[in-house]
Amino acid sequence: MRVHFHRIAATFALLTTALLLGACSELKQDLPAPMAPQGIHETGWNDPASPAFHGSVLKESQYETTTCVSCHAKAHTGGTSGVSCYGCHTSYPHKPGWVDSSATTFHGKFLQLGMGTLDDCAACHGADFSGGTSGKSCYTCHASYPHRTGWDNPLSTGSHGRYLKGKNWQLAECAACHGDNYAGGTSGVSCFTCHASYPHTVFQASAGHPGYLLSKGYPLAQCKTCHGVSYTGGPVVNVSCSTAPCHADAGGAPKSPEACNSCHGQFRAATGDALSAAPPKGVMGDSLTSARGVGAHQKHLVSGTLGNSVKCAECHAVPTQTFPPGHVDTQLPAEVVFGDTLARLATGTAGNYVPIPTYSATTFKCSNTFCHGAFRLSRATSAFQFAFTDSVMAGANFAPSWTGGSTDGACGSCHGLPPAGHASATLTSCVNCHPGVVNASGNIIDKTKHSNGKVNAFNTERSF
Numbered sequence: 001m002r003v004h005f006h007r008i009a010a011t012f013a014l015l016t017t018a019l020l021l022g023a024c025s026e027l028k029q030d031l032p033a034p035m036a037p038q039g040i041h042e043t044g045w046n047d048p049a050s051p052a053f054h055g056s057v058l059k060e061s062q063y064e065t066t067t068c069v070s071c072h073a074k075a076h077t078g079g080t081s082g083v084s085c086y087g088c089h090t091s092y093p094h095k096p097g098w099v100d101s102s103a104t105t106f107h108g109k110f111l112q113l114g115m116g117t118l119d120d121c122a123a124c125h126g127a128d129f130s131g132g133t134s135g136k137s138c139y140t141c142h143a144s145y146p147h148r149t150g151w152d153n154p155l156s157t158g159s160h161g162r163y164l165k166g167k168n169w170q171l172a173e174c175a176a177c178h179g180d181n182y183a184g185g186t187s188g189v190s191c192f193t194c195h196a197s198y199p200h201t202v203f204q205a206s207a208g209h210p211g212y213l214l215s216k217g218y219p220l221a222q223c224k225t226c227h228g229v230s231y232t233g234g235p236v237v238n239v240s241c242s243t244a245p246c247h248a249d250a251g252g253a254p255k256s257p258e259a260c261n262s263c264h265g266q267f268r269a270a271t272g273d274a275l276s277a278a279p280p281k282g283v284m285g286d287s288l289t290s291a292r293g294v295g296a297h298q299k300h301l302v303s304g305t306l307g308n309s310v311k312c313a314e315c316h317a318v319p320t321q322t323f324p325p326g327h328v329d330t331q332l333p334a335e336v337v338f339g340d341t342l343a344r345l346a347t348g349t350a351g352n353y354v355p356i357p358t359y360s361a362t363t364f365k366c367s368n369t370f371c372h373g374a375f376r377l378s379r380a381t382s383a384f385q386f387a388f389t390d391s392v393m394a395g396a397n398f399a400p401s402w403t404g405g406s407t408d409g410a411c412g413s414c415h416g417l418p419p420a421g422h423a424s425a426t427l428t429s430c431v432n433c434h435p436g437v438v439n440a441s442g443n444i445i446d447k448t449k450h451s452n453g454k455v456n457a458f459n460t461e462r463s464f
Contacts, residue, residue: 040071048133055124055133063134065093090120099141101186108177108186118146143173152194154236161226161236169237171199196222210263214283218328220257231257258322264293275301278312283332292333292364295402299409306409307450310371314340315359333361343369345453347464348376348392364402371451372398373414377464379421384457387433390421411442414451433457 044050097103126132228234282293
């Protein structure tokens with residue numbers, strides 16, 4: 001009986017084990033097979049053409065990347081997955097501060113530092129940057145960036161010049177990236193790399209474009225680039241320089257910026273008025289005769305002020321055009337060259353006394369000029385020898401100051417009252433020999449006969 005009992009117990013154990021193994025086998029068949037790592041994302045996850053493309057999935061969730069973080073880490077650099085998002089994307093997912101221009105991670109700085117290119121942006125935002133798979137257009141924030149094809153080509157309909165022309169030259173869009181002074185800003189690209197004077201903010205430091213042009217040697221070719229060869233608008237800029245209140249005369253007639261009286265003289269005078277080209281105003285805008293650029297210009301040039309009118313060429317090399325050597329390409333002050341005949345007039349016996357005029361840019365004084373008394377009148381060749389007390393009558397060879405005013409232009413300062421070697425006379429007796437030139441008070445009544453290079457006595461003019 002005892003042996004039989006053990007056999008029954010062993011048989012029961014075997015049956016129980018068999019049943020358990022069978023149950024486990026059936027349970028195993030009901031469990032899903034282990035998931036391979038590459039099968040976590042749906043088919044098409046990396047295919048931009050697939051509806052399951054991860055870009056499209058993120059787009060539907062407004063680019064919420066929280067679910068990505070659990071495997072790829074908060075910084076999206078790999079995490080437990082070991083796969084960095086930046087293995088395929090240079091700059092996406094965008095880091096905090098991507099749209100904050102003050103942040104070190106600002107996307108403008110990212111591009112500026114060469115950490116990525118616009119091609120990287122195009123991958124999600126589209127080749128024309130109007131949205132692409134991201135659905136986010138760059139032009140939602142940037143009015144004109146990324147710059148379109150032809151942006152740097154003046155001949156292209158897509159050039160930035162034509163774009164700005166359509167915007168009435170409003171530059172706020174440019175300042176956003178190129179800086180308020182357009183010297184680079186967050187873009188690191190200065191507008192002045194290509195444009196010497198545009199945007200015209202450079203005029204502000206010079207108190208306007210006249211000061212800027214002066215400081216740069218009058219580079220008017222820069223103006224022509226946009227305003228046309230005649231400054232009336234040109235193909236790029238529809239703004240003429242030759243209209244009121246810019247370069248136009250008092251009657252509204254247009255004037256070229258290259259007119260002589262545009263830079264010095266009477267700005268509102270007509271272009272052809274040669275006398276109006278003399279200061280005031282001076283090149284620096286001065287109007288007082290105490291300024292070197294003004295001085296006694298009008299006293300010399302206006303006939304009837306001191307004497308006969310003096311030509312500009314007497315003291316300056318007068319250019320026939322705007323840009324000959326020595327005109328606008330040299331620094332102020334203007335060169336005084338005494339290139340004509342009056343200051344150098346030969347007098348004395350047989351013309352043996354020839355003055356050599358000089359001008360000091362330090363003292364502003366003229367020296368050794370006929371018109372200020374560097375002359376000799378020979379008794380031997382004179383028809384009025386009774387007026388002489390010596391063999392030669394000589395002027396005072398005065399050296400007046402250009403800015404000295406009426407003091408340096410006093411009557412007698414150049415020739416003496418009377419001249420050396422002249423018979424005794426008083427100011428009121430000059431009229432006896434020089435009628436028609438002065439009156440009984442000694443005042444000059446016909447200034448065209450004063451300092452005109454001739455000897456005038458008894459209503460007769462003759463050469464020295």
